[in-house]
Amino acid sequence: MSEPKTLIVSYLPRGGRSHTRALLETFRSAAGVAAEELDLLVDRPPVFLPDSLDAYVARNYLGQALTPAQAKAMAGMDRLTAQLKRAEIVVLATPMHNFSLPAPVKAWFDSVILKGETWDMGPDGFKGLMPGRKALVLMASGGRYEGPMAGWDHAMSLAKQLFGFMGFSDVRGAWASGVNNPALGSPESIVGAAQDEVRKAVRDWYGR
């Protein structure tokens, strides 16, 4: 049986000290899969600028052919979108920054959530075009967002919502939350519990 095509998207600016990286290493060793890698520290995703936004609307909403200059303006987003569409399983590894997704991670989502490519509008409303795909969001955060604080999380909730919007059928999170709050236990124990979630997803999705 062939391996599910796997894409790892990471943004880990704390390098070797990153708790999220520990979750990603657990995924790598448990899955043992040859994944395609997108390191957003190195390969910085574009953001919409006037020329690319105009080109996107012209092509993806109005069905117009692009001029060479417009095609060039969309090339970065088109490359990232094609890469995502090749994947059956996507692993996103990112910390929480300011209660949300770090800007490069949000820019990656903005680059790949293209109408007619990963989602569309049908008679019944929005329709994800990526059914059958799976996504695992690996995240660490200093605080924990439950009870009255739950509404402060715009990181894990947004990542899951955006994969769901694109139609991913199975979207899971492994979240080491509260690593900077000693009252919740040691960072090692918090990361350890999230690593168990990673191993469970690998068992379910890769059968190992």
Ligand SMILES: Cc1cc2nc3c(=O)[nH]c(=O)nc-3n(C[C@H](O)[C@H](O)[C@H](O)COP(=O)(O)O)c2cc1C
């Ligand atoms: C710029 C910045 C912003 C942060 N904002 C938050 C935040 O809003 N909420 C939170 O719980 N932790 C926040 N943290 C703490 C990180 O989420 C925490 O250090 C986590 O371990 C980062 O993941 P990493 O270990 O994979 O780098 C922030 C850290 C940095 C550097």
